[in-house]
Amino acid sequence: MKRSFFSAAYDRMVKARERQVRRYVNGALMQLDDESLAILGRNRDEINREGYQSYPF
Numbered sequence: 065m066k067r068s069f070f071s072a073a074y075d076r077m078v079k080a081r082e083r084q085v086r087r088y089v090n091g092a093l094m095q096l097d098d099e100s101l102a103i104l105g106r107n108r109d110e111i112n113r114e115g116y117q118s119y120p121f
Contacts, residue, residue, distance in 0.1 A: 094118070
């Protein structure tokens with residue numbers, strides 16, 4: 065079944081917002097030390113590959 069224009073546009077908007085939120089969270093994670101990242105099961109290389117955005121606030 066073909067999706068409507070509005071349904072497809074909404075899905076694209078949600079996906080774009082999810083990517084933006086992930087970059088924001090990754091930026092916050094980059095502020096943590098390596099030990100804290102290890103506790104969370106993450107590392108800096110993984111976060112760099114996913115991309116991050118630093119915010120000035």
